[in-house]
Amino acid sequence: MKIFSKKIQVLLFLLTVGTTLSFAQEKAQPVFKDGKAQIVDAFNTPDKWIREDLFVETTFDSDGDGKLDRMHVDVTRPYQTETEGLKLPVVYESSPYYAGVARGNGDEFWDVNHELGVWGPEHTHPEVIRTGERPIISNSQISTWVPRGYIVVHSSSPGTGLSQGAPTVGGDNESLAPKAVIDWLNGRAKGYTEPYGGEEVKAYWTTGNVGMTGTSYNGTIPLAAATTGVDGLKAIIPVAPNTSYYHYYRSNGLVRSPGGYLGEDIDVLYDFINSGDEAKRARNNKVIRDTEMRNGQDRITGDYNDFWAGRDYLNDMAPMKAALFMSHGFNDWNVMPEHSYRIFKKAEEMGLETQIYYHQNGHGGPPPIAMMNAWFTHYLFGIDNGVEKSENKAYIVREYDDRDNPTPYADFPNPQSQDVTLHLTPGAPGYGGLTLESTSNQGTETLVDNYSFAGEALAQAEFTEHRLLYLTPKLKEDIHISGLPKITVKLASSKPAANLSVWLVSLPWEDGRRTRITDNIITRGWADPQNYKSLSESKPLKPGKFYEITFDLEPDDQVIRAGQQIGLMIFSSDKNFTLHPKPGTELTIDLDGTSLTLPIVGGLTKDKF
Template sequence: MKKIVQSICLFVFAFTIQAQEQAVPVFKNGEAQIVTAFKNPENWIRHDLWVETTFDSDGDGKLDRMHVDVTRPAQTENGLKLPIVYESSPYYSGVASGGRELFWNVKHELGEKVPEPTRSNVKRTGKRPIISNSQIKTWVPRGYIVVHSSSPGTGLSDGAPTVGGDNESLAPKAVIDWLNGRAKGFSEREGNKEVTAFWSTGKVGMTGTSYNGTIPLAAATTGVNGLEAIIPVAPNTSYYHYYRSNGLVRSPGGYLGEDIDVLYDFIHSGKEENRARNNKVVRDTEIANGMDRLSGDYNDFWAGRDYLNDMKPMKAALLMSHGFNDWNVMPEHSYRIYKKASEMGLPTQIYYHQNGHGGPPPVKMMNRWFTRYLHGIENNVENDAKAWIVRENDKRSEPTPYKEYPNPDAKEITFYLKGGAPRIGHLSTEKLEIKETETLIDNYSFSAASLAQADYTNHRLLYTTPILKEDLHISGTSVITIKAASSKEAVNLSVYLVSLPWSKGRRAKITDNIITKGWADLQNYKSLTKSKPLKKGKFYEMTFKLQPDDQIIKKGQQIGLMIFSSDSEYTLLPKPGTELTVDLTGTKITIPIVGGQDAFKKAIN
């Protein structure tokens, strides 16, 4: 009996091994399917290693090594090679904690120098060998290997964080090179025992959200062979656009007073012994000399941290994802890269939802993308609709397909202003012939929401269309030309498009009130690279874009253009009292409306 049991056990064991050896990815309707043999986490192989880069960003005389972890099906030990889904991050090993003292003081005049914020060290968290568990449950059962890495100067990776510097592009490139046998991997941070990716096909797809979504783009701009596709979610594609807006010092939503040096401190979780040197060289020299918080101008420092400038070598297929109401990493970040990639002839798609920060495309979309470009299955995804937009009341998993974004049927309609201050004026397609000016008084004590709801206030100017009798579809980027004068040498300029009446309470949805936003420094009316103090009372004309949007404004609403000065959630907050005078004759806004003039006239008549 004992021998029979042993024979059965040996048979089961042998059958299990054989089943593992024979298990391969399975595809149906152009998508990788969950394979039972890949599904059990107990059978996954997990290990970590260090990949050697081509740079020494911490100045210790040795090439930096990046900490990497791998999660793969057991079958890869028996000759099965699979493609890789790869995510990299500066956040995996802990971030700085603290209060508002870590941020810059924003209550001061524009151009005024203020003390630097309190600096804070990061305590590293997390244990080896696991860097992250993200992506694993989704992709390993579908026949992928999942790889993570900590970015330079974070966690157990060598180097210094640079917040958009070249090493943050070259680090993931090195990992992809290792996955293709072109770079060295080691079992220990300081050791010499090499590790190879014998289980890799060399086909890599990257994804991630926010900073983790920036890194796939950073890697793609190196043109590294093997990076076949990227799916960035709400990526920061330009640190200037994240911390500045048309020459204005502007904070990302929810982080008033944050700047690029604050983010550096926030993520710097690497070697304690290297921190003083990194702070001196990177934060206190390169960043401090380049960020120019006094003027907010665009310069070489910011240009070097704008991935749009580095896209020429890029050849990875791009599926971009973002939320139209993301006021942290704003929707312009994704659109500018999508537009350029399309112009370059790269395979591109864009997925927009109506919510805030984060939000990847549906798994089905990502699956088709990775199946096509990592497994090489001809599923015709490159001929799918270019744009997928989640309509206002739909689920994120049910986007509506469109030929392109912006909607090809959208036409720019120019609107002009007719005064009504301190009450509400009019927004009309008929140009005002009589010269008219209106003045507002800056006061950051009043939020944008309160200003939009006020029937009577001298702290904003508000102009509305007639009440819509039918729904109106806006798709694209609104552009404002404003002619204004200030009672001071510098003034904040904030512009919102709003949908009125304002919805309040629990029933209000994120799409109910704000259509889009924009900010600018009137001192940069000629150039983003050179601001010039304003002459008090002199009128200057400036044109700038608001954030891209795609939204259906419901019948019964009015579209409102609100002009004000300091924005309590985003800008510096100077002492109240500055007067901003707008020349209505020289001010106009173009709004992209699906159906053009005919659609607008039909909606208001």
């Protein structure tokens, strides 16, 4: 009887365990296939998602009210994180744009029609009407990541929306704000139900592993957070991020606008995002915009200074440990491709786990979702899918390929690139030559500045005094450029200050025939000849005296097809990017002292012309 009773007990125990296991198996869990998180039906239930908002306390008081600023944060998570105790990692995006932006009529931009070395006429300061209601800050990222088993978090950056503080456009508080949110997700900072007072809110539903992504300004903030070295931030995928506000609004000492926003400067962007507490705006405008920015931005000389250095994330990377997957377009003339390149190369130098994705289009454009998925799956869920072991650091979309089908390369620039120096032969006002041979006594050629002619028109003109254009012979085979072209120009100006613009073009012009934007522009660059010795100290030019200046053009990876000619175009004011001084300034180029260096895969020999 005792033996039978014991058997019954064992049987009942096994039945109980089986029932428990069956119940456990029914609980929703992330699913992985081929190293990527899959959509799980139990998570793909928008009507059951838990959506809530809160205010995370930071370590700073950027609006000067004597209280630590709190950031407005929203959370979207599968209901299983509440009912089943499921803990999941976080995909986090932060932005200054979520609550609306200023809508001006053009008067908010600086007037660019004036001489160099002076402030232009004052511009207007439009007000932002804040939009959005609690608890939803944004719906971005949610439909992509929540069904795959992630929690999605958003926050408004300081001084925007319901977040307290002041917008600083690259100031320290824009790095410390997302850090505070990540600290809260890991139990190291406090969150509250209200902007003042309120009950404490804890993030009991997350593993604490965080990945950040976003485009443009929203791509800058992940980098800003990563430079703090905050624990828990495992990986970032910045898309077309602005990594230095100097490089965004200046170029080698020159006051230069981002493409499409002629006359924008950092104070204009400040007004554009200033959607925070209306009661705080007057103080923030006075302290941040009208004092700090006014004194620091320096539209007179364009020199690099402490103000700009404090808004350059390359200077802050020492604490960074998050894995970095950069994304950018080679034809992004708003946030130019150098922004990603400079951070990518520094991260490589630091030994961080790093990759970069480049496409041939303009602003924006994230990596394929499959690549992002594999990246976050590895770093946030800890799945061993090999992304960190890849022999390929660079993924580049070739000229006619789909953006979801990039070509892998060992690195960018292509390790097989070789610097090839090309020299000039005369031909103004028509076409001069661009050759491998260096010949002495080539003389000088002169152009006359006139901003009313766009660069595209100058490149297509057969004869014009407003630019100098030097062409290679027709290519006998395709040439693959990969890296940073560099130019050395020896020039004299007829005035103490002048714009210097350089385009590298592919001719003949072929509008509309290719898939990429700005088809025939290979790359561009700008510089202030007054900064020929120092980026931080410009000196007026002595009219008629020759100066030598060397600078990089924007990075590129492009195949120039056989039958085309590579053209180096040198001109002065760039209609869509620079200030517009009165036409008539003359730039004289010493041909012997001017050269172009191209990074060409496999090098370049005479037989390729």
